[in-house]
Structures are given as C-alpha cells and as structure tokens.
Amino acid sequence: MADTVTITDNSTGKSVEFPIKHGSHGPPVIDIRTLYKEFGMFTYDPGFLSTASCESDITFIDGEKGILLYRGYPIDQLAENSSFIETCYLLWYGDLPTANELEEFSGIITRHTMVHEGLRNFYSGFRRDAHPMATMVGVVGALSAFYHDSLDIHDERSREISAHRIIAKLPTIAAWSYRFSRGEPFPYPRNDLGYAENFLQLMFSYPTEEYEPNPVVAKAMDLLFILHADHEQNASTSTVRLAGSSQANPFACISAGVGTLWGPAHGGANEAVIKMLTEIGDVKNIDKYIAKAKDHDDPFRLMGFGHRVYKNYDPRAKIIRKACKEVLDVLKVNDPMFEIALRLEEIALKDEYFVAKKLYPNVDFYSGIIQHAIGIPTNMFTVIFTIGRAIGWISQWKEMITEDQQRIGRPRQLYVGAKTRDYIPMGER
Numbered sequence: 320m321a322d323t324v325t326i327t328d329n330s331t332g333k334s335v336e337f338p339i340k341h342g343s344h345g346p347p348v349i350d351i352r353t354l355y356k357e358f359g360m361f362t363y364d365p366g367f368l369s370t371a372s373c374e375s376d377i378t379f380i381d382g383e384k385g386i387l388l389y390r391g392y393p394i395d396q397l398a399e400n401s402s403f404i405e406t407c408y409l410l411w412y413g414d415l416p417t418a419n420e421l422e423e424f425s426g427i428i429t430r431h432t433m434v435h436e437g438l439r440n441f442y443s444g445f446r447r448d449a450h451p452m453a454t455m456v457g458v459v460g461a462l463s464a465f466y467h468d469s470l471d472i473h474d475e476r477s478r479e480i481s482a483h484r485i486i487a488k489l490p491t492i493a494a495w496s497y498r499f500s501r502g503e504p505f506p507y508p509r510n511d512l513g514y515a516e517n518f519l520q521l522m523f524s525y526p527t528e529e530y531e532p533n534p535v536v537a538k539a540m541d542l543l544f545i546l547h548a549d550h551e552q553n554a555s556t557s558t559v560r561l562a563g564s565s566q567a568n569p570f571a572c573i574s575a576g577v578g579t580l581w582g583p584a585h586g587g588a589n590e591a592v593i594k595m596l597t598e599i600g601d602v603k604n605i606d607k608y609i610a611k612a613k614d615h616d617d618p619f620r621l622m623g624f625g626h627r628v629y630k631n632y633d634p635r636a637k638i639i640r641k642a643c644k645e646v647l648d649v650l651k652v653n654d655p656m657f658e659i660a661l662r663l664e665e666i667a668l669k670d671e672y673f674v675a676k677k678l679y680p681n682v683d684f685y686s687g688i689i690q691h692a693i694g695i696p697t698n699m700f701t702v703i704f705t706i707g708r709a710i711g712w713i714s715q716w717k718e719m720i721t722e723d724q725q726r727i728g729r730p731r732q733l734y735v736g737a738k739t740r741d742y743i744p745m746g747e748r
C-alpha cells in the first residue's frame with residue numbers, strides 16, 4: 320500500500336493523496352506542503368501540537384519513552400563520558416571529535432573568550448537592578464555591532480567563526496551581567512582554565528586574591544551545560560530558526576532566542592522552582608500545594624513539572640537528580656529544599672492527577688537546587704541555561720540556513736476579526 324494519506328474535502332468530494340515521510344526515529348509526518356494549492360485551505364495548529372516545522376538531524380526526543388539523543392548519542396552516555404566542549408563539537412560538526420580535533424577546537428574556544436572592550440561599556444548603560452537576562456538580551460544582540468567580519472551567513476567559514484564566538488563569549492557576557500548587578504569588577508577570562516572552570520572564575524573571583532575553582536562544582540557546571548545544550552524545536556530554538564529564516568545575522572537570532580528562553584514557561588522555570596520550594600518551606604505544607612496545583616481555579620502550577628514533549632520522566636531530570644545528591648554530599652550542604660523537592664516528587668508521581676496527565680519532573684526541577692548548592696544566585700539560573708543552549712541554537716540555525724530550499728518562515732492564520740468595513744469619520748463614531 321502506498322505510503323500516503325488521502326484527504327477528502329467533504330464539501331466538494333475532492334480527494335488528494337499526500338506523501339508520508341519517515342525519519343530515522345519518531346513518528347512519521349504527513350507532507351502537506353501542497354495542501355493550500357490543492358484545497359485552498361490551511362491547517363490550524365496553534366502551539367504546533369501536531370506540526371513538524373523542519374527536518375533536522377541534530378537532536379531526537381522520544382517523549383513517551385523519556386529518550387534524548389544528540390546526533391544519535393543518548394544524553395546519559397554524554398553526561399557520563401563527555402565534556403561540554405566535546406558536546407559543542409558534536410552538535411556543530413555532527414560527529415565526535417578525534418583527540419587532535421578536540422584539542423584544536425578547545426584551543427579556539429579558549430582564545431575567543433574575550434569580548435571587544437567597547438562591549439564592556441554597554442553594561443554601564445543598564446540599571447544596576449536589571450535582571451541579568453535583560454542585560455544578556457541586549458549585550459548578545461549587540462555582538463553583531465562588534466563582529467562584522469563574521470556576519471556573512473552564506474559563507475561557511477563566517478558561520479563557523481560566529482559559532483566559535485558565541486560558544487566562547489557567552490560565559491564572559493553572562494558572568495559580567497551578574498558582576499554588573501552586584502557592582503563588582505569584571506574579571507577577564509583565564510586561558511589556563513577549562514570552559515566551566517573559567518566561567519566559575521568569571522563569576523566568583525576577585526582581583527584581590529587567587530581563585531581556584533572547586534573541581535566538583537566545575538564538573539556539575541559542565542554537566543548542566545551538556546544537559547541544556549539542545550532540545551530540538553523548543554520555543555527558543557524555533558524562535559532562532561524563524562528569526563534566521565529572514566537571513567538576519569546569527570547574533571541577532573541568538574539574542575531573540577535568549578529573550579524567548581527567559582519566559583517562566585520555558586527556561587525561567589528553574590528560577591520559579593526555587594521560589595516555589597522556598598514558598599512551600601516545609602514538607603508538612605506539600606499537601607496544600609499539591610491541592611493548589613490540582614485546582615483549576617487556582618493559577619498555581621507545580622513548577623518544574625510537566626513538559627510539552629516528555630510524557631515520561633525527563634531523562635535530564637534523572638541525571639541532575641543524581642548529580643544533585645552527589646554535589647550536596649561532597650560539598651556537605653544540607654539543603655532543606657532538596658528534601659522538599661524529593662518528597663514533592665514522590666507524592667506527585669503517585670497522585671492520580673499528575674499520573675493521569677503524565678506530569679513528571681522536568682530538567683528545571685532539580686537544576687535550580689544544584690545551582691543553589693554550588694552558589695549560583697537564583698537570577699542567574701536562566702543565564703546558565705542560555706550558555707548551555709547557545710550551541711544548540713547556533714547549530715540549528717546553521718542547519719536551517721544551509722537547507723536546499725531555505726525560505727523565510729511565515730505561518731498563516733485563521734482570521735476571526737471584523738469583516739471589511741468602511742472607515743467612520745471621527746464625528747460619527
């Protein structure tokens with residue numbers, strides 16, 4: 320039988336066959352590109368619940384089974400064996416590097432971590448109490464005003480240099496957003512340190528004393544970056560692709576992604592988790608909050624629970640939960656929030672409401688606790704997410720821009736506004 324779906328317009332009796340496309344994993348898709356031409360109708364799918372917006376060979380998620388693959392490699396294997404820099408190489412170039420390739424790539428990233436001195440001045444234009452994500456959106460967008468030599472999106476080498484710059488400079492920009500909010504000096508990057516170690520010194524070192532990053536903390540940081548590196552066509556990545564489809568420069572596109580990630584329904588959820596756990600305050604209050612989350616008339620939601628794609632335990636949450644316990648043990652941190660989180664999870668996983676709606680902990684549920692334990696301030700959580708996700712955004716951007724038939728993204732709509740009407744002069748309204 321042909322691999323097609325037949326759609327019939329019952330009002331006219333016209334039937335058309337549409338091809339079904341199969342990927343290497345995941346459900347097949349119906350190729351409806353000619354639907355409008357055939358029927359003069361669009362599809363209606365707000366929130367893209369049933370729409371594949373592109374072909375991609377970067378990341379695969381099976382939400383039912385709780386599987387996440389980067390370029391085919393399971394996230395748990397990467398978390399166990401890889402480093403963030405190696406994961407960046409994998410996502411950008413498509414394969415794991417050889418030892419020489421990794422060394423060369425790592426060296427390039429290390430030597431791109433400084434930012435143009437003029438960019439430092441940007442920070443003084445912001446209010447001191449600005450959220451670090453607000454300064455991130457501005458400063459990342461401003462990169463395009465400083466690095467003109469890599470803005471030719473049609474040139475492969477130019478795209479690669481932009482990617483190197485984004486991976487390398489985001490930790491510097493991110494940490495300076497934090498330092499600015501505290502009125503502290505902006506340290507320069509250190510080339511003798513690895514990616515995560517360098518980020519920690521940018522965040523926490525002082526010119527007045529030596530800074531030695533804690534290896535446990537650096538490992539946890541690197542893990543967080545790996546786990547956040549890509550997540551196929553989520554809201555911020557789709558934003559980056561859509562912005563890029565107009566042939567905007569990569570820095571402008573990434574800054575659009577940063578803005579999208581900031582929302583509490585997306586990357587801002589880890590900050591919301593900590594606020595929620597602080598508000599719950601004690602395990603004895605959990606039942607009250609579970610009841611609030613289940614009450615349709617109450618806007619309260621259990622932050623860090625539920626996911627558009629995962630209808631099973633988010634594999635990243637499982638990894639962070641384990642790492643969280645290890646970090647708390649090693650650092651000898653006795654965080655009551657972790658206890659509340661574990662108990663909350665235990666109750667929610669048994670509760671009929673959460674079970675029926677397949678609401679499991681997502682990556683944000685534990686990532687806030689681990690960051691809290693290693694001394695990252697709450698308003699930096701989404702910024703950390705941004706550093707990790709930037710490689711995913713730029714890799715997806717490259718894939719989109721190099722498609723054979725790359726065209727501007729332009730969704731259609733179901734218009735439900737006023738019918739055509741004549742302008743009413745002011746005096747007659």
Ligand code: ACO
Nearest residue numbers: 584585586588612620621622623624625626627676681683
């Ligand atoms: N607490 C209580 N109820 C919830 C929750 C929650 N966290 N999440 C979903 N539900 C309920 C909804 O009320 C809805 O109930 P209904 O069918 O009776 O109306 C049902 O479960 C389905 O929820 P939707 O909002 O339709 O699911 P959607 O896929 O649109 O939303 C989202 C997913 C935004 C992540 C949602 O689960 C949520 O708001 N969770 C809390 C915020 C959060 O943790 N976000 C991080 C996402 S992961 C990331 O971006 C890295």
